[in-house]
Amino acid sequence: MAARKSLLVGLAGQQNAGKSTIFNLLTGANQHIANYPGVTVDKKSGAYRDAQGRVEVVDLPGTYSLTSFSLEERVARDFLLGEKPDVVINVVDASQLKRSLYLTFQLMEMGLPVVLACNMMDIAESTGQKVDVKRLESSLGVTVVPMVGRKGHGKADLQKAVRQAAEAKASGPKNLIAYEELEPHIGMLEKKLAEHTNLAITAPPRWLAVKLLEGDEEAFRILDATHPDAVNLRQMVQTMIQSFEEGTNHSPADHIVICRDRLAARMVKACLTREKENGVSISEKVDRVVLNRVLAPFVLVLSVYLIYEISIVQGYKLTEYTWPVLAWLREAVSSLLPPPELLEDSLLRSLVLWMVDSANTLLNYVPIFFILFMLIAVLEDSGYMARIAFILDRIFHSFGLHGQSTLPFILGGVFAGGCAVPGVMATKGIPDERSRLATILTVPYMNCLAKAPLYILLINIYFAADKSWALFFISTITIIMALIIAKVLTYFVLRGKETAPFVMEMPAYHTPTVKGVLQRAYERTWQYIKKVGTIVVAVSVCVFILLQFPGIPDESMLNYTGRMEKSMADFRVKAAKAGGEAYQKYWEGENLEKLLLLYDGYRAAKMAAGTGASSVDGEYQAAYPELYPLIARSKDKAAKKITGLLRNLSKTRKTIRREIRGEKIETSFFGRVGRALEPVTQFAGFDWKVNIALISSFAARESSVATLGALFQEKADEGATLESRMEAEGKSGGRTPLGALAIIIFFALYPPCLATTIMVKVQTASYKWMFFSIIFPTVLGLVTASAVYTLGGALGLSGVEAMKVFYVLALALAAGLAFIPDPLMKHPQPTYVEQT
Amino acid sequence: MFWNRRRNNCQNVEAGAAPCLGPGMLNGCDCALSGVVKGCRCRIRRHHAHGAVRQRLLDMGFVPNAEVEVMRVATLGDPMEVKVGDSFITLRKHEADQIEIVNN
Ligand SMILES: Nc1nc2c(ncn2[C@@H]2O[C@H](COP(=O)(O)OP(=O)(O)OP(=O)(O)O)[C@@H](O)[C@H]2O)c(=O)[nH]1
Ligand SMILES: [Mg+2]
Numbered sequence: 027m028a029a030r031k032s033l034l035v036g037l038a039g040q041q042n043a044g045k046s047t048i049f050n051l052l053t054g055a056n057q058h059i060a061n062y063p064g065v066t067v068d069k070k071s072g073a074y075r076d077a078q079g080r081v082e083v084v085d086l087p088g089t090y091s092l093t094s095f096s097l098e099e100r101v102a103r104d105f106l107l108g109e110k111p112d113v114v115i116n117v118v119d120a121s122q123l124k125r126s127l128y129l130t131f132q133l134m135e136m137g138l139p140v141v142l143a144c145n146m147m148d149i150a151e152s153t154g155q156k157v158d159v160k161r162l163e164s165s166l167g168v169t170v171v172p173m174v175g176r177k178g179h180g181k182a183d184l185q186k187a188v189r190q191a192a193e194a195k196a197s198g199p200k201n202l203i204a205y206e207e208l209e210p211h212i213g214m215l216e217k218k219l220a221e222h223t224n225l226a227i228t229a230p231p232r233w234l235a236v237k238l239l240e241g242d243e244e245a246f247r248i249l250d251a252t253h254p255d256a257v258n259l260r261q262m263v264q265t266m267i268q269s270f271e272e273g274t275n276h277s278p279a280d281h282i283v284i285c286r287d288r289l290a291a292r293m294v295k296a297c298l299t300r301e302k303e304n305g306v307s308i309s310e311k312v313d314r315v316v317l318n319r320v321l322a323p324f325v326l327v328l329s330v331y332l333i334y335e336i337s338i339v340q341g342y343k344l345t346e347y348t349w350p351v352l353a354w355l356r357e358a359v360s361s362l363l364p365p366p367e368l369l370e371d372s373l374l375r376s377l378v379l380w381m382v383d384s385a386n387t388l389l390n391y392v393p394i395f396f397i398l399f400m401l402i403a404v405l406e407d408s409g410y411m412a413r414i415a416f417i418l419d420r421i422f423h424s425f426g427l428h429g430q431s432t433l434p435f436i437l438g439g440v441f442a443g444g445c446a447v448p449g450v451m452a453t454k455g456i457p458d459e460r461s462r463l464a465t466i467l468t469v470p471y472m473n474c475l476a477k478a479p480l481y482i483l484l485i486n487i488y489f490a491a492d493k494s495w496a497l498f499f500i501s502t503i504t505i506i507m508a509l510i511i512a513k514v515l516t517y518f519v520l521r522g523k524e525t526a527p528f529v530m531e532m533p534a535y536h537t538p539t540v541k542g543v544l545q546r547a548y549e550r551t552w553q554y555i556k557k558v559g560t561i562v563v564a565v566s567v568c569v570f571i572l573l574q575f576p577g578i579p580d581e582s583m584l585n586y587t588g589r590m591e592k593s594m595a596d597f598r599v600k601a602a603k604a605g606g607e608a609y610q611k612y613w614e615g616e617n618l619e620k621l622l623l624l625y626d627g628y629r630a631a632k633m634a635a636g637t638g639a640s641s642v643d644g645e646y647q648a649a650y651p652e653l654y655p656l657i658a659r660s661k662d663k664a665a666k667k668i669t670g671l672l673r674n675l676s677k678t679r680k681t682i683r684r685e686i687r688g689e690k691i692e693t694s695f696f697g698r699v700g701r702a703l704e705p706v707t708q709f710a711g712f713d714w715k716v717n718i719a720l721i722s723s724f725a726a727r728e729s730s731v732a733t734l735g736a737l738f739q740e741k742a743d744e745g746a747t748l749e750s751r752m753e754a755e756g757k758s759g760g761r762t763p764l765g766a767l768a769i770i771i772f773f774a775l776y777p778p779c780l781a782t783t784i785m786v787k788v789q790t791a792s793y794k795w796m797f798f799s800i801i802f803p804t805v806l807g808l809v810t811a812s813a814v815y816t817l818g819g820a821l822g823l824s825g826v827e828a829m830k831v832f833y834v835l836a837l838a839l840a841a842g843l844a845f846i847p848d849p850l851m852k853h854p855q856p857t858y859v860e861q862t
Numbered sequence: 863m864f865w866n867r868r869r870n871n872c873q874n875v876e877a878g879a880a881p882c883l884g885p886g887m888l889n890g891c892d893c894a895l896s897g898v899v900k901g902c903r904c905r906i907r908r909h910h911a912h913g914a915v916r917q918r919l920l921d922m923g924f925v926p927n928a929e930v931e932v933m934r935v936a937t938l939g940d941p942m943e944v945k946v947g948d949s950f951i952t953l954r955k956h957e958a959d960q961i962e963i964v965n966n
Pocket of ligand 2: 046058088
């Protein structure tokens with residue numbers, strides 16, 4: 027056989043036919059799969075090897091046909107025309123055979139060697155449709171491979187068929203369809219077009235002739251670009267279209283569709299047998315309940331509630347088991363570092379511990395996210411997401427959004443597990459330009475994964491008693507705010523952008539596979555961990571440096587060391603009085619410092635060990651037999667007194683260390699920025715620490731909690747969680763649930779993170795929208811948070827009360843806005859041109 | 863006469879067996895899909911939409927002569943779900959307004 031040959035293969039098919047599933051099956055990639063039409067919006071390539079060599083596979087967006095009306099169809103068509111793949115795998119949904127064939131005909135008309143992957147045979151079977159593969163093969167004249175992509179059935183056959191099709195390539199385009207009355211026109215045009223060879227290279231003449239008669243703009247562009255006599259030909263096409271319309275009462279475009287439909291119907295009749303005629307499918311039975319006019323909203327609310335309850339509330343309980351692991355990790359790292367100093371630790375020690383603390387705070391949430399990701403995968407795979415779009419379209423529509431905004435919003439994190447980057451990317455599938463922009467600008471308000479840690483943190487500290495309610499508040503208020511903002515933007519900023527309708531297929535329900543769900547959850551969790559390990563740690567280093575320098579002035583430091591020395595001198599005097607002459611040598615000179623550090627180390631180890639504290643005792647007793655009576659409770663009276671003195675000295679040390687750290691941070695570069703912002707943020711109740719945390723989260727949202735975790739260092743050494751640390755300090759610092767609410771609201775409206783703003787730039791192709799997406803939310807968030815904090819304080823509302831009031835107000839505002847008519851609807855739509 | 867106004871004729875018809883479009887509409891009436899009651903079947907006569915919408919509807923199987931059945935409307939009355947061929951399609955009333963149907 028011929029030398030090894032590498033192939034280029036395109037995966038084309040209608041939306042939700044399973045192209046990405048087959049792509050993943052062939053290449054082992056992890057392309058996003060969901061039971062929702064229009065998930066893949068851009069092409070993506072991967073490769074596999076077979077006996078003859080490498081095969082590059084390109085996953086294309088789903089297209090119902092190959093016109094130039096929509097973006098995804100253009101992407102697919104440009105690939106098919108421009109890159110001339112050796113083989114096109116046409117993935118069809120066997121349970122929708124007739125409609126799928128429209129596209130198959132068009133692909134064959136383009137002269138591409140097609141292999142038909144007849145996917146979802148399992149569904150076809152369960153709905154009582156039996157496909158006669160052999161017969162279909164002979165009517166179409168291409169290889170047909172029956173497949174169940176999700177279970178991996180048919181992979182080898184498909185690979186074999188691809189090779190065969192590539193070898194048989196030379197056969198050229200097949201004229202499968204006769205367009206009846208249109209044929210003479212097509213024939214004439216085709217001949218004209220074929221005269222110019224350079225055009226024939228770009229596109230097969232017959233295909234182009236059909237497209238021109240369809241009135242396809244892209245086809246005219248190809249004509250203009252490649253044909254020297256384009257102007258005359260254009261004229262000719264126009265005349266043909268007109269005369270055809272006059273003769274037959276419909277346009278050539280409709281005629282073409284009708285011819286395709288007829289042929290498809292004929293083939294289906296020949297190749298498909300229905301066992302139970304018109305039996306009600308399972309999906310339909312489910313929908314009778316789930317989409318019941320009265321029940322639908324309740325089912326929706328219930329599923330949202332369940333997702334929160336299972337993942338966040340129950341998942342949080344799991345973190346009680348995982349936190350000790352992380353605390354142990356920190357302990358292990360810290361034992362490798364240079365030991366702590368009396369007052370100021372070495373830079374290396376504090377930097378590394380800072381990094382570990384930042385990462386730990388976020389890794390603590392891994393169990394929650396894993397559960398959440400599993401549930402989202404179930405939601406995506408089951409097909410319920412399309413139902414959500416159906417239920418919500420009317421609401422979305424009155425706010426200038428679109429039923430198709432559902433996917434971007436869910437990816438962006440309606441369920442707190444999203445990320446705005448894929449969310450903004452998924453807006454590509456929205457045909458409506460105005461809704462698309464409104465969606466791009468509002469997706470970042472969703473509760474992305476990275477926002478969740480801060481919410482969970484604040485809720486656990488300040489709203490622990492009303493956890494479920496607070497979670498409900500956060501998850502729904504973000505949507506309400508997004509709707510309000512979308513409406514406002516639609517009305518003022520996006521006026522005059524184009525709109526488009528909502529026409530979507532409702533996919534059949536699938537039972538999610540355990541493997542698929544676990545795999546997706548694992549992948550996304552791993553991505554999260556990687557992000558924490560890279561970006562977040564990098565940001566934490568920057569924040570650390572900005573918080574450490576320029577450092578505190580020398581006089582200040584002298585003052586602190588003076589105080590410490592004085593306390594140590596006091597200790598020596600008192601210890602001598604206590605009558606522990608036998609121990610005297612342990613607090614002479616340098617030795618006292620060692621003793622003190624040993625004591626603190628012992629206390630920290632005991633705290634961290636929790637229930638296993640007795641083993642710590644054993645270890646210390648074995649390692650420091652003479653010193654042990656001094657640091658632990660001992661029976662010896664003098665030793666007991668000295669332990670008490672040590673405890674006091676240790677307290678002094680901690681106080682001084684805290685003061686040093688406080689002063690250092692407050693006078694640091696970042697601290698100054700945080701302080702400088704206080705005059706503005708005070709109305710929202712943010713102090714400089716919160717300011718710093720919020721600023722650092724611009725690069726990556728997770729950093730807010732990481733920074734807070736590092737700012738509230740107290741007791742970190744003893745392995746206390748950030749919750750208890752912040753709670754302890756917050757109580758002394760006068761932070762209230764109302765203040766926490768203001769932070770939550772600001773954070774909900776916070777501008778998109780760096781990565782998302784870049785995505786906004788990509789998707790809107792404009793810096794203007796990118797800057798808008800940063801500045802508008804900042805101002806809005808600050809104003810809203812200030813209003814809540816200041817007014818709530820003035821009215822003496824508690825956190826939960828303010829939350830309820832704010833919720834009701836926002837809901838009322840949204841409801842009011844819904845009734846403001848669409849600015850576009852004011853101008854009467856052009857009256858319909860009757861087609862006779 | 864406005865297309866939208868004609869639609870109203872079809873609306874106040876009882877759901878139930880075959881004639882969903884009311885008496886007097888049986889022969890070649892021009893009614894819009896949006897006016898068809900849940901559970902009724904009828905046939906597509908022609909489209910009044912243009913451009914992308916028209917193309918999308920045709921691609922999804924809303925071709926002349928195809929049989930359609932209205933499965934349900936959403937809680938808030940819009941969009942509606944329609945069965946055409948083997949597929950279930952949701953579309954807004956606004957688009958359904960532009961699909962002209964005849965009684966089956
Ligand atoms: N029952 C069944 N489900 C399948 C099969 N193949 C794929 N699926 C499911 O069908 C859904 C759609 O699959 P995708 O691979 O995302 O479809 P796609 O063609 O890439 O869709 P778009 O990118 O939206 O155009 C997913 O929920 C898959 O799990 C199959 O053979 N049988
Ligand atoms: Mg896909």
